[in-house]
Amino acid sequence: MLGEPFGLPVGSRKAGWEAWNAGLAKRRDIVARLAAKYGAALVKFQRAFDEGCQRAPADHWIWDGVHPTYSGHQLMADEWERTVRAFWPAAAK
DSSP states (O other): OEEOOOOOSOGGGSTTHHHHHHHHHHHHHHHHHHHHHHTOOEEOHHHHHHHHTTTSOHHHHBSSSSSBOHHHHHHHHHHHHHHHHHHOGGGGO
């Protein structure tokens, strides 16, 4: 299992968010390539946070741009479990 880097424009990360997010995107690409190369499951944390922001503001999920709140940790756990169930369907039974 590999988890992709994630972040949201919250707190001090609002300033310079585009540059910071561009760096995260490069790192997400590297992690995705490693997952493909080694046949590992890839947990798409950024997608989970982006979708979460459609339900609640970014600072509900992440308090400083990089560290999840309790709700953010639950979002990550749910995405991790979804990925495991999809990657290893027999193990989910």
